[in-house]
Amino acid sequence: MIESQLAWARGPLFVFSFIIMVLGIARLIVLTDINIVRSIYRASDKRLPIKTLMVTTLRWLFPFRQVTKQSQNRLWYSIVSILFHAGLILTPLFLGAHLLLWKRGTGISWPGLPNSGADILALLTVVTGLLLIIGRVTNPFSRKLSRFQDFFLPPLLLVPFISGFLAMHPLLNPLSYQLMMLFHVLSGDAILMLIPFTKMSHFILLPASQLISEIGWHFPADMGENVGITLHKETERI
Amino acid sequence: MKSQYSYYVEPFELKDRARRFLDAFAAIIKHSNYGPVLDAYSRMTAKCSRCSAACPIYLTTNNIKDVPCWRSELILRVYRRYFTISGMIKTRLWSNFTLTDDYIDQLAEELYHCTACRRCKFFCPMGIDHGMITHIGRWALAETGIVPKALVVATREQLEGKTHNTSAIPLPALQDTCEFLEGEIMEKYGQSVKFPVDKEGAEMVFFPAVSDYLLEPDTLMGNAAVMQATGGSWTIGSKYYDGINYGLFYSDRLWDRIVRMEVAEVTRLKSKIVLIGECGHASRSAKVGIPNFFGPDAPPVMNIMEYTFKMLETGRLKLRANIIKDKITYHDPCNIARSGWIVNQPREILRAISSDFVEMTPNGPMNYCCGGGSGTVSIDEIRKWRTGPGGKVKAQQIKETGAKYVVAPCANCKKQLREVIEDNGLEGVEVIGLHDLVIKAIDFGTPQKNEDKIRKEKV
Numbered sequence: 037m038i039e040s041q042l043a044w045a046r047g048p049l050f051v052f053s054f055i056i057m058v059l060g061i062a063r064l065i066v067l068t069d070i071n072i073v074r075s076i077y078r079a080s081d082k083r084l085p086i087k088t089l090m091v092t093t094l095r096w097l098f099p100f101r102q103v104t105k106q107s108q109n110r111l112w113y114s115i116v117s118i119l120f121h122a123g124l125i126l127t128p129l130f131l132g133a134h135l136l137l138w139k140r141g142t143g144i145s146w147p148g149l150p151n152s153g154a155d156i157l158a159l160l161t162v163v164t165g166l167l168l169i170i171g172r173v174t175n176p177f178s179r180k181l182s183r184f185q186d187f188f189l190p191p192l193l194l195v196p197f198i199s200g201f202l203a204m205h206p207l208l209n210p211l212s213y214q215l216m217m218l219f220h221v222l223s224g225d226a227i228l229m230l231i232p233f234t235k236m237s238h239f240i241l242l243p244a245s246q247l248i249s250e251i252g253w254h255f256p257a258d259m260g261e262n263v264g265i266t267l268h269k270e271t272e273r274i
Numbered sequence: 275m276k277s278q279y280s281y282y283v284e285p286f287e288l289k290d291r292a293r294r295f296l297d298a299f300a301a302i303i304k305h306s307n308y309g310p311v312l313d314a315y316s317r318m319t320a321k322c323s324r325c326s327a328a329c330p331i332y333l334t335t336n337n338i339k340d341v342p343c344w345r346s347e348l349i350l351r352v353y354r355r356y357f358t359i360s361g362m363i364k365t366r367l368w369s370n371f372t373l374t375d376d377y378i379d380q381l382a383e384e385l386y387h388c389t390a391c392r393r394c395k396f397f398c399p400m401g402i403d404h405g406m407i408t409h410i411g412r413w414a415l416a417e418t419g420i421v422p423k424a425l426v427v428a429t430r431e432q433l434e435g436k437t438h439n440t441s442a443i444p445l446p447a448l449q450d451t452c453e454f455l456e457g458e459i460m461e462k463y464g465q466s467v468k469f470p471v472d473k474e475g476a477e478m479v480f481f482p483a484v485s486d487y488l489l490e491p492d493t494l495m496g497n498a499a500v501m502q503a504t505g506g507s508w509t510i511g512s513k514y515y516d517g518i519n520y521g522l523f524y525s526d527r528l529w530d531r532i533v534r535m536e537v538a539e540v541t542r543l544k545s546k547i548v549l550i551g552e553c554g555h556a557s558r559s560a561k562v563g564i565p566n567f568f569g570p571d572a573p574p575v576m577n578i579m580e581y582t583f584k585m586l587e588t589g590r591l592k593l594r595a596n597i598i599k600d601k602i603t604y605h606d607p608c609n610i611a612r613s614g615w616i617v618n619q620p621r622e623i624l625r626a627i628s629s630d631f632v633e634m635t636p637n638g639p640m641n642y643c644c645g646g647g648s649g650t651v652s653i654d655e656i657r658k659w660r661t662g663p664g665g666k667v668k669a670q671q672i673k674e675t676g677a678k679y680v681v682a683p684c685a686n687c688k689k690q691l692r693e694v695i696e697d698n699g700l701e702g703v704e705v706i707g708l709h710d711l712v713i714k715a716i717d718f719g720t721p722q723k724n725e726d727k728i729r730k731e732k733v
Binding site for chain 2: 113245
């Protein structure tokens with residue numbers, strides 16, 4: 037029973053969620069790129085501060101400065117968040133067992149982490165993830181700022197890490213290997229599907245965010261006039 | 275006068291407000307490049323609340339409504355609901371957010387609590403420019419009829435009034451002031467300095483915040499003295515002489531119309547450069563607005579501090595060192611410092627003339643807003659808010675430097691900082707412009723005129 041469900045989750049459901057993710061991401065990239073190109077094309081002042089944009093973009097893709105120079109701003113939160121993201125990205129990509137799956141599915145392979153390393157990364161992700169959740173729930177302001185997905189996604193992200201870790205360590209696993217793997221795969225599938233539709237899409241959009249912010253200040257020359265015309269206010273007195 | 279907001283507004287149409295707000299929002303998204311920005315922001319915003327520690331207002335009030343991300347969500351929510359596919363689907367599936375009159379009232383209140391200083395952008399891992407969201411939201415509000423009265427009245431005089439400037443100074447009064455200032459310079463410094471009006475073919479046309487003619491004579495005297503000492507080719511235009519641009523604060527449509535008058539004046543006088551006086555938002559509205567509204571061939575924009583620094587650097591302006599003995603500090607106006615445009619130039623000038631220059635921390639692009647940014651300084655009825663929650667952090671910063679003079683090269687910052695100093699009990703601290711000090715240090719190198727003066731004094 038569980039075997040067939042696991043096979044379904046690993047097989048058709050995984051393929052389905054993977055395709056949803058890829059299509060969703062592709063849509064996001066295409067739409068964002070069209071938006072950016074169109075905006076720059078429409079903009080009357082096309083001189084973008086390319087160098088500054090690249091530097092700030094790289095600084096935020098690898099935000100190590102946040103824990104050194106500007107450390108007065110939420111130092112511990114920044115450290116925990118960076119570690120969480122590192123674990124979140126590295127563990128699934130470099131875990132030996134996942135690499136085998138990649139190789140079987142696509143024939144591509146790359147060097148992975150030793151199992152002990154993956155264990156440490158997984159635990160790091162879980163611990164930092166829990167800290168972030170605790171922070172969000174206990175801090176009254178973070179709690180009030182949060183929407184449904186802000187509460188829902190972090191625990192969901194931790195499920196595959198916890199279940200994967202337990203499945204790899206039979207002595208700690210309170211359930212059967214199969215059942216634990218089922219949790220692991222199902223939650224993984226859910227995450228893949230949700231990436232394009234939730235704030236997780238920031239992992240696609242982040243490299244463009246500085247550029248996008250900048251093009252907001254580069255607009256078509258007739259913007260003001262056209263808004264006036266659309267709203268029938270061309271001749272209206274102030 | 276009664277108002278439903280903490281600031282006065284002129285009577286506005288109440289009927290169909292939500293509809294009209296959304297129409298305005300839609301028109302703005304259609305014709306500007308703000309659409310892609312809102313789209314990306316509404317997807318990415320992670321609600322990490324890291325920006326809160328960046329906002330001087332939040333640091334004082336500790337109120338969630340002053341967390342930049344909370345305020346931005348007010349606008350992003352409207353965008354998500356009415357301008358995205360997911361918003362459309364969600365509305366059909368279950369009851370979703372709806373834009374109501376109360377919600378618009380909330381927007382009107384909250385968007386004018388933000389000074390759009392854009393400091394929080396540096397702290398947002400997603401790179402969200404909350405100041406831009408405030409900017410967009412205020413424009414949509416303005417098209418719905420909600421703008422602080424203080425801003426509308428000034429802009430109305432500037433665009434449609436007789437005097438074409440925000441302080442309603444008629445040309446004869448302006449000329450009188452200039453003559454008076456020329457006399458002052460002669461009396462104090464023994465120099466014959468001219469304020470040229472309508473000099474065709476001058477390289478630069480000068481647009482200070484027009485209120486300087488009423489409130490900041492020392493700054494203007496400094497500006498003119500630098501021009502005189504360096505042989506700068508400049509003029510004041512008689513048809514239009516105001517750098518102030520409240521369009522930047524509430525309506526890009528008016529921002530456009532106001533910079534057009536600056537460019538028209540530069541064209542009329544066959545000049546090349548738009549020279550802005552010591553004013554933060556006047557500088558940014560021209561620097562960003564002119565190339566955008568006029569394209570790549572638009573006349574370049576220069577701030578007077580850039581000019582003075584260039585002259586100092588190339589040796590054409592001689593300043594006497596250590597003239598200013600009192601302890602001074604420098605306040606970075608957000609509109610010129612946040613982008614890193616004018617940060618070092620004034621500091622170099624100050625170091626050249628003063629023996630005791632101290633920095634506030636943080637400073638430069640990371641500075642704290644004076645608390646009166648984005649036009650709120652002109653709204654007198656919210657002074658308590660501006661100098662309390664808005665200015666407390668700044669007051670603390672100034673206090674910690676122990677400086678006697680705060681140099682704030684911005685008409686708005688000056689007014690606001692004076693009120694901050696008064697309301698926060700900082701005694702003996704004076705707010706001045708940069709050129710107020712520069713004029714004291716200029717080495718005119720023309721002893722002959724000084725002799726003239728001495729001779730006159732003897733007579």
